[in-house]
Amino acid sequence: MTTAAVYGTGSWGTAFAAVLADAGTDCTMWGRRDEVVDAINAGRNDEYLPELPLSPRIRATTDPEEAAAGADLVVLAVPSQTLRANLESWGSALPQHADVVSLMKGVELGTTKRMSEVITDAAGVDPSRIAVVSGPNLAREIAVKQPAASVVASSDESAAQRVADACHAPYFRPYTGTDVIGTEIAGATKNVIALAVGMAEGLGMGDNSKASIITRGLAETMRLGTALGGEAVTFAGLAGVGDLIATCMSPLSRNHSFGVRLGQGMSVDEVVAVTKQTAEGVKSATSILDLSHRHGVDVPIIEQVNAMITEGRSAQEVVETLLSRPRKSETD
Numbered sequence: 001m002t003t004a005a006v007y008g009t010g011s012w013g014t015a016f017a018a019v020l021a022d023a024g025t026d027c028t029m030w031g032r033r034d035e036v037v038d039a040i041n042a043g044r045n046d047e048y049l050p051e052l053p054l055s056p057r058i059r060a061t062t063d064p065e066e067a068a069a070g071a072d073l074v075v076l077a078v079p080s081q082t083l084r085a086n087l088e089s090w091g092s093a094l095p096q097h098a099d100v101v102s103l104m105k106g107v108e109l110g111t112t113k114r115m116s117e118v119i120t121d122a123a124g125v126d127p128s129r130i131a132v133v134s135g136p137n138l139a140r141e142i143a144v145k146q147p148a149a150s151v152v153a154s155s156d157e158s159a160a161q162r163v164a165d166a167c168h169a170p171y172f173r174p175y176t177g178t179d180v181i182g183t184e185i186a187g188a189t190k191n192v193i194a195l196a197v198g199m200a201e202g203l204g205m206g207d208n209s210k211a212s213i214i215t216r217g218l219a220e221t222m223r224l225g226t227a228l229g230g231e232a233v234t235f236a237g238l239a240g241v242g243d244l245i246a247t248c249m250s251p252l253s254r255n256h257s258f259g260v261r262l263g264q265g266m267s268v269d270e271v272v273a274v275t276k277q278t279a280e281g282v283k284s285a286t287s288i289l290d291l292s293h294r295h296g297v298d299v300p301i302i303e304q305v306n307a308m309i310t311e312g313r314s315a316q317e318v319v320e321t322l323l324s325r326p327r328k329s330e331t332d
């Protein structure tokens with residue numbers, strides 16, 4: 001039987017721990033705050049997922065070494081931009097033999113590294129032991145056990161199989177794959193596209209406009225992902241178009257909701273002030289744009305979302321800029 005250590009007690013760390021428990025995997029969660037850890041040990045993470053009664057297979061601690069004790073699977077679910085600092089603080093506690101799962105959907109600011117690359121850099125984990133789990137997996141829907149599928153991607157097919165075994169619950173169906181780059185780029189980039197779709201919704205636009213942004217956003221994602229070495233087919237799969245649809249269309253998505261508020265005229269600072277949870281696209285827009293520039297990839301939607309976030313461009317200006325670009329072939 002697998003024993004897991006889950007680092008991060010937010011929405012997805014908690015929902016994924018419940019998936020693991022429902023798949024028969026015991027979990028110890030690590031969190032920074034006593035009150036959240038105490039609530040989990042009392043059977044419910046009131047702050048992040050109050051609707052989810054937690055299995056007795058799940059317990060929590062604030063001690064990273066205690067969380068790691070006896071684990072053969074480590075799951076990382078902290079905000080992307082904090083991963084390196086976290087691993088520098090407690091990465092040495094991670095068991096040498098364990099598979100390491102990244103649930104995070106972001107690209108590191110400054111280095112433009114994907115999360116699996118940060119894990120190798122900061123904690124010395126060999127890429128063959130790293131798996132990425134990504135797909136249309138809104139935590140609040142998984143928490144109430146609505147059926148969903150996901151991709152478990154690892155450069156080592158047997159690591160992907162071990163992780164898929166550990167998280168295959170009656171309502172959670174993992175598919176295995178080996179395209180780590182494509183899976184990670186798809187997961188990080190869809191958050192930025194969801195900001196754009198939310199912004200269109202906030203401006204009062206309808207489904208044609210939103211579908212156009214989703215589809216052209218997918219084209220940007222594929223151009224970037226394949227330029228980095230990802231496989232085109234990944235972007236047609238669960239981690240690609242599947243997650244893009246869920247995140248861009250759902251009011252449960254934090255990135256989508258953040259974008260709606262921007263479209264309604266709030267500033268980034270005003271939205272941040274009322275957003276309790278992580279909207280990864282807000283931070284990763286700049287790093288994904290940098291990555292695209294480094295590889296000579298044209299990403300106009302991402303560029304405009306980044307301008308909204310970093311330069312305070314209005315949603316209306318962004319729409320005008322995108323629509324006034326020179327016409328081109330759809331497949332260029």
Ligand SMILES: NC(=O)c1ccc[n+]([C@@H]2O[C@H](COP(=O)([O-])OP(=O)(O)OC[C@H]3O[C@@H](n4cnc5c(N)ncnc54)[C@H](O)[C@@H]3O)[C@@H](O)[C@H]2O)c1
Binds near residue numbers: 012105
């Ligand atoms: N929520 C979802 O539906 C969902 C689904 C799939 C993937 N993800 C991804 O999972 C990752 C985690 O997201 P989440 O939804 O759990 O976020 P969240 O905002 O719900 O929770 C983040 C957790 O990290 C903690 N945290 C904040 N700053 C920290 C720091 N400096 N060091 C350590 N911990 C810190 C918070 O206290 C909280 O426990 C993100 O990359 C997100 O894109 C989320």
Ligand SMILES: O=P(O)(O)OC[C@H](O)CO
Binds near residue numbers: 105136137253278
């Ligand atoms: O709530 P969001 O926008 O972080 O999206 C959550 C998940 O990534 C959906 O798969």
